[in-house]
Amino acid sequence: MSSSQTTAIQLPLDLSKYPKLSAQQAGHLRHFYNLSSAIDGNWPHMGSQEPGQEFLDGYRYQLATMVxxxxxxxxxxxPAMGGLFKPLIRQLIHKMLRREVWGYWYLTSQSGRLVDPDLKELRKPWADPIFERQDSLKFHWDPLFWGMGPETFSYDNNGLQKAILAEMERNKWVGVCCEPNLVFIACNQFPIIAMHYNDVRHGTDVANGVLEKYKAALEAKKMISRDDLFQDWVAVKQGYTATPRSAGLTGWSAAFMNTWNSDLVRAGFANQSRGYITNINGHVELQHPMIANEYRSLIAEHKYSPEEALRKAREYYKEHRKTITFPYNEPTLGYIVKWLSELGKYEELNGILQYADARLQPTWENGGLYYLRNDVAADDEGHWTHVDPFSGNAAIGYARLNVEDGQKKMWDRPWTKDSLKTQPWVDGLDLSQGVDCLRGVWDDQANAMIITVREWAGRGSQLKLEIKNLPTGNWSLYRGDNTPATHEVSSEQAAVPVEVSLKAGEEVDVVITRST
Incomplete structure (x- = not known):
């Protein structure tokens, strides 16, 4: 990374009260951009443990978490940097629609004994990953040497929601199947959140009715609890639930269930995390599930101190780890740090992130930060070593960038078309320009826009920005340590142009305030 040179700016405004992204946070965003901008068909650092993209660290999970x-x-x-995030999110969605991401479904659609033990023969396959048709998201199924010709499956937002609701109703409201016959709690949080935002956008009230039936179904199946881990999944045909073997899927579920069921999520944290996250004499570690489950058993006997229980649990792991036969490791690290970030458990979160920075190979590439893949679950002493692409590319970055109750606050106070109409914002800056944006906020009380950019590529950069939606009147524009320029905004459609020159490694503040 290039070293930064900060240019001072004298203002009647204390910039220190407006937090900047750290170098690591900016690095995660840039890594998302680097992956999203790779040439189509190239998936740098994103290869998963399972070659058919069926497992939990597949492309689709990585891309969704980046969004x-x-x-x-x-x-x-x-919040003022809509022009920065819009192209990033659109490009990530473009990647989601690539056949490499969703094409695994053709084989999965036929089901199998693992997910449906009573299956007598495979189902007829179909390529469409969502089942029903409409028109703004398009999935192109076009294998080169196989099939009867190209097919396109098209949807709009309303069509997707109708398909999801129909599936939930067929499954008696316990959720939508992720694989044939299996409903996972974690996966169903995302369409529920989307229904809520659709209600906000369209003035409807679908999500509340769904949640009433969904929560009742979960409770009837004893899928969720504040006293123990959530059940991993329910088999729709057979009616049985899967006993969890780790805290991973509970953490993933809780990180997003906090939007609508925060009391239960927060009440369950201590019991659910015990042993999976240990904090012994200020040293925080994530534990392998076999170690964690043995630790929980030993602590429950009330005979051992935490130190002694962890020592014995690690001995147990070393003796029994060869009995683990499932060939893939769940992306537990990513699930856990997302959970901790949402609940604001900063002692545990920071401890795990410090451990990751010290022992899990943080890597900088083209200004982006990620963690190298390592398929080994733990070292010889039982210390965590596993880093999957979901965690290393996306989830650790999510955890660093999120805030306490991040999802819940958006659920409770979503942006609307009306609220955005009057909010000033910045256009013309995106992540392709060799700069990181560290700050971009509008302060209503101070009548000020505060932007901070840093050149990272070592080549310098020339930016041409526009500040839009400013109230009419006269404004003073400060760039670096230059003499402020005055601009008049005479109409709601007028924008203030801003040109910024950055030297290699330079960091520059841009501030516009109402003139007195």
Whole structure:
């Protein structure tokens, strides 16, 4: 990384009260951009453990988490930077529509004994990952040497929601199947959140009715609890639930269920995290599930101190780890840090992130930060070593960029068309220009826009920005340590142009305030 040179600016405004992204936070955003801007068909650092993209660290989970991370960053940290986040999110969605991301469904649609033990023969396959048709998201199924010709499956937002609601109703409201016959709690949080935002956009009230039936179904199946881990999934045909073997899917579920069921999520944290996250004499670690489950058993006997229980649990792991036969490691690290970030458990979160920075190979590439993949679950002493692409590319970045109750605050106070109409924002800056944006906020009380950019590529940069939606009147524009320029905004459609020259590694503040 290039070293930064900060240019001072003298203002009747204390810039220190407007937090900037840290170098690591900016690095995660840039890594998302680097991955999203790779040439189509190239997936740098994103290859998953399972070659058919069926497992939990597949492309689709990585891309979705990058979008969620961009969303929480935009809303909570840089709300004025719509022009920065819009192209990033659109490009990530473009990647989601690539056949490499969703094409696994053709084989999965036929089901199998693992997900449906009573299956007598495979189902007839179909390529469409969503089942029903409409028109603004398009999935192109076009294998080169196989099939009867190209097919396109098209949807709009309303069509997707109708398909999801129909599936929930067929499953008696316990949720939508992620794989044939299996309903996971974690996966169903995302369409529920989307229904809520659709209600906000369209003035409808779908989500509340769905939640009433959904929560009742979960409770009837004993899927959720404040006393123990959530059940991983329910088999729709057979009616049984899967006993969790780790806290991973509970953490993933809770990180997003906090939007609508925060009391239960917060009440359950201590019991659910015990042993999976240990804090012994201020040293925080994430534990392998076999270690964690043995630790929980030993602590429950009330015979051992935490130190002794962890020592014995690690001995147990070393003796029994060869009995683990499932070939893939769940992306537990990513799930756990997302959970901790949403609940504001900063002692635990910072401890795990410090551990990751010390031992899990943080890597900088083209200004972006990620963590190298490592398929080994733990070292010889039982210390965590596993880093999957979901965690290393996306989820750790999400956790660093999120804030306490990040998802819940957006659920409770979503942006609307009306609220955005009057909010000043910045256009013309995106992540392709060799700069990181560290700050981009509008302060209503101070009548001021505060932007901070840093050149990272070592080549310098020339920016041409526009500040839009400013109230009419006279404004003073400060760039770096230059003499402020005065601009008049005479109509709601007028924008204030801003040109910024950055030297290699330079950091510059841009501030516009109402003239007195």
């Amino acid at each position: 969620y991370a961009a969303g929480v960053t935009h809303y909570h940290r840089m």
